[in-house]
Amino acid sequence: MSSDVKILDGNTFVVSDNAGDIDASLTDPTGLFSFDTRFLSKWVLTIDGRRLNPLSVDDLQYFEARFFLVPGTGTVYVDAKLSVIRQRAVGGGFHEELTILNHDDKAVDLDVRIEAGCDFADLFEVKDALKKSGDYFQRIDGDRLVLGYRRETFERETWISATAPATVDEHGLTFAVTIAPHGSWTTDLHVATGMDAPGQGVAHPKYERNAKKARPNMARSLDKWLDEAPRLECDWGSLKATYQRSLVDLAALRFSPVALPGHYLPAAGLPWFMTMFGRDSIFTSLQALPFSAELAATTLTALALWQGSQIDDFRDEDPGRILHEQRFGEMTAFEERPHSPYYGCADATPLYVVLLDEYERWTGDTRRVRVLEATARAALDWIDDYADLQGNGYISYKRRNEKTGLENQCWKDSWDSISYRDGRLPGFPRATCELQGYAYDAKMRGARLAREVWKDLAYAERLEKQAADLKRRFNRDFWVQDGEYFALALDADGGQVDALASNIGHLLWSGIVDKNNARKVVRRLMGTRLYSGWGVRTLAEGEGRYNPIGYHVGTIWPYDNSFIAWGLRRYGFKEEAARIAAGILDAAEFFEGRLPEAFGGYPRELTKYPVQYPTACSPQAWSTGAPLLLLRTMLGLEPIGDHLVVDPALPQGIGHLELLDIPGRWGHIDAFGRGTVDVARMGRGRKQLGVLPADAVRPTARPREHKH
Amino acid sequence: MADVTRQFFEGLAAKGHEPLLESFTGTLRFDLRDGERTEHWYVVLTRGDIVVAHDDGDAEAVMGTDLATFDAILSGEMNAMAALLRGVVTMHGRSILLLAFQRLFRGSVGAGDELRTAGYSRERS
Numbered sequence: 001m002s003s004d005v006k007i008l009d010g011n012t013f014v015v016s017d018n019a020g021d022i023d024a025s026l027t028d029p030t031g032l033f034s035f036d037t038r039f040l041s042k043w044v045l046t047i048d049g050r051r052l053n054p055l056s057v058d059d060l061q062y063f064e065a066r067f068f069l070v071p072g073t074g075t076v077y078v079d080a081k082l083s084v085i086r087q088r089a090v091g092g093g094f095h096e097e098l099t100i101l102n103h104d105d106k107a108v109d110l111d112v113r114i115e116a117g118c119d120f121a122d123l124f125e126v127k128d129a130l131k132k133s134g135d136y137f138q139r140i141d142g143d144r145l146v147l148g149y150r151r152e153t154f155e156r157e158t159w160i161s162a163t164a165p166a167t168v169d170e171h172g173l174t175f176a177v178t179i180a181p182h183g184s185w186t187t188d189l190h191v192a193t194g195m196d197a198p199g200q201g202v203a204h205p206k207y208e209r210n211a212k213k214a215r216p217n218m219a220r221s222l223d224k225w226l227d228e229a230p231r232l233e234c235d236w237g238s239l240k241a242t243y244q245r246s247l248v249d250l251a252a253l254r255f256s257p258v259a260l261p262g263h264y265l266p267a268a269g270l271p272w273f274m275t276m277f278g279r280d281s282i283f284t285s286l287q288a289l290p291f292s293a294e295l296a297a298t299t300l301t302a303l304a305l306w307q308g309s310q311i312d313d314f315r316d317e318d319p320g321r322i323l324h325e326q327r328f329g330e331m332t333a334f335e336e337r338p339h340s341p342y343y344g345c346a347d348a349t350p351l352y353v354v355l356l357d358e359y360e361r362w363t364g365d366t367r368r369v370r371v372l373e374a375t376a377r378a379a380l381d382w383i384d385d386y387a388d389l390q391g392n393g394y395i396s397y398k399r400r401n402e403k404t405g406l407e408n409q410c411w412k413d414s415w416d417s418i419s420y421r422d423g424r425l426p427g428f429p430r431a432t433c434e435l436q437g438y439a440y441d442a443k444m445r446g447a448r449l450a451r452e453v454w455k456d457l458a459y460a461e462r463l464e465k466q467a468a469d470l471k472r473r474f475n476r477d478f479w480v481q482d483g484e485y486f487a488l489a490l491d492a493d494g495g496q497v498d499a500l501a502s503n504i505g506h507l508l509w510s511g512i513v514d515k516n517n518a519r520k521v522v523r524r525l526m527g528t529r530l531y532s533g534w535g536v537r538t539l540a541e542g543e544g545r546y547n548p549i550g551y552h553v554g555t556i557w558p559y560d561n562s563f564i565a566w567g568l569r570r571y572g573f574k575e576e577a578a579r580i581a582a583g584i585l586d587a588a589e590f591f592e593g594r595l596p597e598a599f600g601g602y603p604r605e606l607t608k609y610p611v612q613y614p615t616a617c618s619p620q621a622w623s624t625g626a627p628l629l630l631l632r633t634m635l636g637l638e639p640i641g642d643h644l645v646v647d648p649a650l651p652q653g654i655g656h657l658e659l660l661d662i663p664g665r666w667g668h669i670d671a672f673g674r675g676t677v678d679v680a681r682m683g684r685g686r687k688q689l690g691v692l693p694a695d696a697v698r699p700t701a702r703p704r705e706h707k708h
Numbered sequence: 709m710a711d712v713t714r715q716f717f718e719g720l721a722a723k724g725h726e727p728l729l730e731s732f733t734g735t736l737r738f739d740l741r742d743g744e745r746t747e748h749w750y751v752v753l754t755r756g757d758i759v760v761a762h763d764d765g766d767a768e769a770v771m772g773t774d775l776a777t778f779d780a781i782l783s784g785e786m787n788a789m790a791a792l793l794r795g796v797v798t799m800h801g802r803s804i805l806l807l808a809f810q811r812l813f814r815g816s817v818g819a820g821d822e823l824r825t826a827g828y829s830r831e832r833s
Binding site: 330 | 727728730731784787789790793794795796803804807808811812813
């Protein structure tokens with residue numbers, strides 16, 4: 001439904017048609033949603049009983065839209081004597097400024113009506129077409145229409161009111177309007193969402209009312225966000241556009257947890273995944289660290305609040321485990337879904353420690369690292385005490401909630417993502433390879449924090465010893481001899497699940513790969529079976545389940561590639577990292593700067609453009625974060641002590657790249673990278689970016705005064 | 709049943725400190741309805757130090773429910789967050805204090821301690 005218009009603020013969002021109307025059946029994904037509940041499923045404007053036709057829609061910002069409408073049949077434009085403007089902004093509930101202009105030289109009398117209704121569907125019900133078991137009610141409180149839903153003690157309400165005089169009935173508001181010749185009429189409509197928990201009471205639209213128009217408070221926070229981000233200068237215009245798009249989208253994806261008002265973490269995707277996901281929030285925070293450390297700080301604090309504290313099979317919870325996903329709708333409330341929160345993921349817990357360490361490297365915020373010491377230790381304990389399901393020293397996963405839990409608890413979470421070369425699927429538990437890399441990295445980074453911040457040397461040494469042992473065993477047990485790469489997983493019998501997949505790139509990022517094996521892994525990553533010319537495929541061409549438009553079995557994920565590029569840099573493969581960056585950023589140009597979750601794995605020379613995956617979620621947080629991480633890898637940014645080391649390796653075709661005012665423990669620093677080829681006149685669809693001769697790389701960095 | 713709640717708060721008082729709460733300072737009150745009367749527990753939290761009183765002073769964060777529900781949460785039969793979403797439990801004030809505190813409501817739901825794995829790496833280091 002490409003005509004859908006979406007605006008949002010955190011987990012509150014409105015999806016309407018391009019006239020601004022909402023008229024949803026249970027399974028239609030349109031309406032006003034907040035806290036995973038639909039608060040309006042009907043919102044239809046009529047004048048004299050007739051709906052209006054859109055002339056144009058402006059998506060002004062991600063939180064506001066403006067609809068220009070005229071009466072008429074829609075097929076033929078009749079010289080309208082009226083025009084209608086709906087300007088809608090979301091923030092809390094939503095606010096709509098409705099204006100009608102009379103272009104005639106006679107006065108008009110109009111019957112203006114907003115028809116309103118709500119099914120209070122849970123997001124999960126919209127997805128799975130499930131029926132409700134509670135009761136609906138409507139009431140009129142003075143000038144206000146209240147729509148409500150009640151199931152036992154669970155209650156949700158929508159409050160609708162207007163500034164102009166209206167006749168309110170149980171299904172909407174009617175305005176008897178007279179507009180003078182060439183005059184106009186306007187009213188503000190307020191829609192507030194009410195729930196007993198967790199925000200308490202009714203959330204009123206939050207606005208700054210200035211002279212001209214209502215403006216959600218979040219507008220100011222967007223200005224501040226953009227103002228504080230590092231500035232990018234580059235002779236490649238498309239990269240600048242991609243960077244700007246990423247910053248704005250990331251701002252839209254910010255989500256303030258109930259417990260931490262005013263603080264933001266990255267939600268997973270817009271609009272259906274505007275909630276806390278352990279894995280997505282952590283990966284996106286890592287990608288964004290050189291640009292904004294606040295996302296990481298909030299992610300670390302919020303995930304700690306919800307760290308698992310008990311054994312709970314329904315939620316796949318263990319002590320120390322970091323959550324997978326949190327939801328607030330009716331099905332979660334009545335434990336028909338386990339998302340209160342749900343813990344079934346095997347990677348977020350080690351990744352939590354990775355993020356904590358990386359955060360400290362950038363910010364020097366040792367206070368937070370001390371505050372979160374108990375959390376980090378519990379996370380590290382989880383690796384050994386609860387995740388080693390087979391007693392072989394590797395993290396593996398097998399859900400305990402067999403009804404509504406997740407089968408695959410790694411990032412490739414679709415049913416067929418983990419397979420042998422011949423396409424067979426292994427049983428459970430499954431120990432996917434990247435989990436072992438994360439565990440290794442978590443132990444190494446935990447050791448650094450133990451030594452430098454927690455001042456527990458014995459613990460640091462113990463973690464390092466465990467990590468060294470894990471690395472040694474891993475390089476022996478996962479190495480596929482006849483293919484010279486690491487197996488995708490070990491199965492329940494300890495046998496190798498031997499398909500070649502992009503996961504081996506994450507192993508480089510984690511540092512678990514023996515130096516001797518690194519070059520072989522890189523050869524695989526950059527070989528034609530995995531590398532399409534745009535990026536590394538999730539599964540190699542030629543494997544039994546390979547499908548260039550299979551979700552985790554052949555498509556290319558920009559997020560995946562950004563971490564692979566980081567891994568390549570970690571092992572010194574600068575040129576290869578630059579090629580990955582070039583391919584993904586080239587693809588971004590085709591998507592107007594907004595990389596989708598995934599795109600097709602077809603060879604680049606075959607399609608010439610990246611083929612969009614049919615139902616990819618967009619914008620999605622870690623895809624939005626991918627260009628940010630790729631900027632980091634191209635410039636070779638690495639915090640070392642109180643310094644930021646800059647070691648650029650730009651793809652061929654980028655003449656110069658500057659990232660100015662990079663915030664961190666050093667204050668603010670500018671990073672410069674220089675290539676050899678000026679691409680100012682090379683437009684879209686230019687040749688694939690390649691690699692630079694080593695002598696073309698001139699690292700420069702200079703410290704800068706803090707501007708404030 | 710009220711024993712579970714009493715044991716929980718008295719246990720906290722006896723322990724006097726909780727490492728998980730070291731970054732928190734504030735006051736919490738638990739209003740637990742039991743038929744006609746309401747039982748109050750008052751917790752003063754100072755960087756993880758915990759003082760418990762059996763009274764109803766002004767608090768920055770207040771959680772309200774009935775005593776049976778609170779018992780069920782403490783014994784792991786009911787999930788606190790789901791109960792909150794259902795409106796069985798209410799929360800007012802600084803919710804972060806209550807969210808931090810609810811980690812202490814550790815019941816044991818499901819299989820129990822046999823789920824602890826071998827601790828392979830730990831044993832070899």
